Amino acid sequence: MYKLVVLFLFCGLGLSAQELNCSVIINAEQTGQSNLQVFRTLKTELTEFMNNTTWTNLNFKQQERIDCSLVILVSNIDSDSFTASIQVQSSRPVYNSTYSTPIFNFNDKQFSFRYTEFQPLNYNPNTFDSNLISVLAFYAYTIIGLDAGSYELNGGEPYFEEAKQIVNTAQQQVSDGWSAQSGTQSRFRLNQDLLSPNFREFSDVLYAYHRNGLDYMADNPREAKQGIAVSLELFNQMYLNRPNNFLSRVFFDTKADEIAKMFSSGPQVNISNLVSMLNKVAPTKSSSWQQIKL
Template identity: 35%
Template sequence: MLRRLFSILIMTLISLAATAQELNCKVNINHDKITGVDNEVFVTMQRSIIDFMNGHKWTNDDFATNEKIDVTVFINITGNKINGDPDAYTGTLSIQASRPVYSSGYTTALVNYVDRDLVFKFTQYGALSFDDNRVSGVDAMQSNLTAVLGYYAYIIIGLDYDSYALEGGTNYFKKAQNVVNNAPEQGKSISGWKAVEGTRNRYWLADQLLNTRFADMRSFWYSMHREGLDSMYTKPTESRTRILFGLKKLYNVNRENPTSMLMQFFFAAKSEEIIHLLASTPKSERGQYITLLNSMDVPNAQKYNNLK
């Protein structure tokens, strides 16, 4: 009898692990600049966002616990009482995501990005709800919080899938684009979703991830992770060379699409990793790669040049 109960318990635990959600998301909220609001509101906000990100089923696939994508969200609230509404806030959203590298204790960055167009409404006792085709909520401002979170959840999952299979994340980039197309509107107070607002926002990130002009970049993303980093333990020299040699493909994409958001998004996540790979390469071989990187990633040019 005890053995049977033990077997049932084991099978239950296995079943729960197999159907675990996709994200392991941690959330931090800074509200130092906000006065006149009960601190408990921000405690509830943090808990609600964690539950939303980790509790929503973003894919049709089953993720084991060790397969979850690690995500960190940092919301810096810089203002409130937007249009006189005490529950409406402005701020920035910093988001980071990583996945484990095969046969190692190392994790590799998927996303390291700051979204500076965060406007949303949050009420302490209101539930966060989300629908892919129509973002729901009391009003547009309140819907915008889950729209932004859902958008980045799909971007992160798409990049994770792209790192395991060539263009494996396409369906999730399409879902992110669908969020863009159905984004809440409220006059001109909700920004970050429209092409006309600039060249660096949610619209352009989703658009470029799906645009065939950037297909080689996605091909490099797959090669860098699956054929490079995941093989580093068994074939370190060959894997490192494969990644660095692939920078030529990335260079060609950048030459045809200068100052693109996607290229900036890529290097925000990957520059430190590439610097580490270069540092492990003989000095006599670094120059060709440094030249390519300097033309693509100007903000980090000095770091590359330090490796000469």
């Protein structure tokens, strides 16, 4: 089951549609060649690739697509070789509200690719066609997996497995970002940790924070906030198992501002231990935690 809140919408009542509603921004100012036509073509082709590829066998209506964005900062171009970074973001609606909550916010600095204007971009899960296609497909499945996991406990695992297949295929061709030697904040590490039994608490938090917390905020904000506070306590166990782990950083890079705003206004709940725990597990976000009123 997927997206329990809107499950009835996925019963095959309409034609199959793609999963993502992705916007793409190409920033090439650092190259001094930002007016090149190739960047405009690249933006168009990447947008079509992300939004028109069928990533799963689920049926999505247009309004049910996952909102996400890619911001690609190109720092150098040499013929058909591009050096860049890519900021990946996604969000999902909160039940019975007009609010969209951020699910993923990740800056990948290990992103280089070859691209010739108008080259076809097609994803084949069984082959490595280019680093550009592999990176985009990897993030498509990661976005879908995190979105699914926010609706159903461990709901993202099949999509993280798809992303793992991309990792395994890509690392046979290139290493930057795809291998264990790529550092502690790579695509390899992100996927490995999302599937690791050592970080099962992350799946618990992802689900409980959204389904047992935010999705009930409109009905009972006090209980919803208390449920979110309880879910965040699970990061303490992750910290005890591995301090400063990557998934905690990814989560709080995405959620720190939301958490601070949530607990600095509205009905007061018992969070006597929350701030000290947050400062311990996510010390780089201390300026956000200072906003929380005890």
